[in-house]
Amino acid sequence: LLLLLLLKSNISSVVVSARTYADFTPQATFDIKKCDLHKLEEGPPLQAVLSREEGLQYYRTMQTMRRMELKADQLYKQKIIRGFCHLYDGQEACAVGIEAGINLSDHLITAYRAHGYTLTRGGTVREIMAELTGRRGGIAKGKGGSMHMYTKHFYGGNGIVGAQVPLGAGVALACKYLGKNELCVCLYGDGAANQGQIFETYNMASLWKLPCIFICENNKYGMGTSVERAAASTDYYKRGDFIPGLRVDGMDVLCVREATKLAAEHCRSGKGPILMELQTYRYHGHSMSDPGVSYRTRDEIQEVRSKSDPISMLKDRMLSNNMASVEELKEIDVEVRKEIEDAAQFATTDPEPPLDDLCNHIFYNDPPMEVRGTNPWTKLKSVS
């Protein structure tokens, strides 16, 4: 009878939760890779404790992120998403691990590969996808697109490589100024790591002891240029020079989480900024217009997928420690798929923004004003 019940997926969740306390390991300890350190006495612990709830939550979020990005790939190829679309699949452990190490009341800013962070920072799949398809239900009402999504304490989505780093330090300055014990996580890629303004930012963040966690997501390629061809030093965690740094396995969500916790503690104790390099990988090319195989081999991509996939790693850990069942995880997959399908449905059927909205949101808290149209006789209206 129990088997029959299990086969009916809509009842299995009830059955599974009835099994929870009796059959699953509530938490387990996992060995995680040692981090290379720069000007740091102690790194994160070599073991991480994962509870069943946490594991299921990380799994669900990473799977949602993965499916969302793959759906975006589909929609782009159908020309329903246009322009720039930089996908995050492969790097899920970074976004999820970082969020697990900070609070929602902390702040975060990243570059253009931002869909994953929009999700972890409180955006819904629905509003993210509708933004990609440029509809009025999008998180930025269709006016921003892939690279310009915002939520509370999440400052985008930034299109200009490197510009987000001084911005992040500015947010950290505000955190310190306002004295609320919050910090700012400020992300950039291996390509951006050579930008001058980042070094300007390291200097000021360090001088003024800003509570800023600089994170370099090193996915080995800045667009089509491998790190060896772009950087005289690929030890990105050392590039902060006077800023302590650590190099982290970015494919392991637990490793990222523990490192982030250490970094957050460092910042909150008033010691100033810290730098983390997350070694990670993107399965897609730089953007949807890059097939991603002209500068790297399919074998390389396949190897990472089979040996280091962040979702598989978590799944294996949980299953081999009896922290979840195969069915349970499959059920999460089904739920995630449904969520993505619903979101995609919304994103493709929601109407585009009304033309009345064209000139709105130029200024905040200003009376309505007139905006010149394409010719002198066309006067358009703009409200705040």
Add this chain to the structure above:
Amino acid sequence: MASLRCFLRSGKNAVSAGLRREFHRTPPAAVQVTVRDALNQAMDEELERDERVFLLGEEVAQYDGAYKISRGLWKKYGDKRIIDTPITEMGFAGIAVGAAMAGLRPICEFMTFNFSMQAIDQVINSAAKTYYMSAGLQPIPIVFRGPNGASAGVAAQHSQCFAAWYSHCPGLKVVSPWSAEDSKGLLKSAIRDDNPVVFLENELMYGVPFEMSEEAQSKDFIIPIGKAKLERQGNHVTLVSHSRMVSLCLDAAAVLAKEGIECEVINMRTIRPLDAEAIETSIMKTNHLITVEGGWPQFGVGAEILARIMEGPAFNYLDAPAVRVTGVDIPMPYAKILEDNSIPQIKDIIFSVKKTLNV
């Protein structure tokens, strides 16, 4: 409004600014205040009024400001509110914008706007466009201020006028004060404005004293952004100008008045949004327009004004083509005789008026 006396840097006799529209009775307790002190007062008052306001830039704190505009502020408010930065414009402008995103109200000083080019991406792409890109989720209440345009003997890399460049971009407000009253009222407005404001000062005006009415001395005195001011009434020709060139227009008007030519002088105060209505109203009376600016002619402030007049109701009131008086279309030279001949002089304005009026 009280009559203004404007003293030229060379110390020539005071020139009366002529008739004023009588909105208020002339108050008795006016004082002489330099543009520098007016700016200082504005920042002091706004720092006191709102804890979220802070100033950052090179030499603004312990040095009292490269041009002494922030004199005394660091002593009064300390390290937290008045921040000396290293010489890294792109970095600190970005930091200022980020602070604005997270709830503070920064005043970001560029030692001159020439150096803002290093940071212009942060001003345009991070500050100006963000409120629009986020569909209203993320406002940026920031002021970028500093001296703009030609100084004296500082040569090509330190003399460019950026009014046209910044005014080109939607999402920014661009303000260019002339007098002490302008400077104080407009800077206070800019700081209170919830949007990015580019505040273009002028180094040669910093030391110039103006009479400041009692009303203007109040801590709540603000001048709305986006409204021009009629500095001198006249019937024959409209001179539209901003910043230091307003002084030259008034001087030229005084000379022309002796010959019976009455110029109407409009002080733009704000470049973006442009108060086209004030200019149109004036043209409908005088039938002649000349714009006067220190910047280069191509795609400049004057070019925009002329285009708008062409496209608007005032065109039919023009009795002669509207023209521009501008800086010469060259990088600024160093030698005094060359520099003097690179920017509009009073005689150039007088010449242009007479040509336009065909006298």
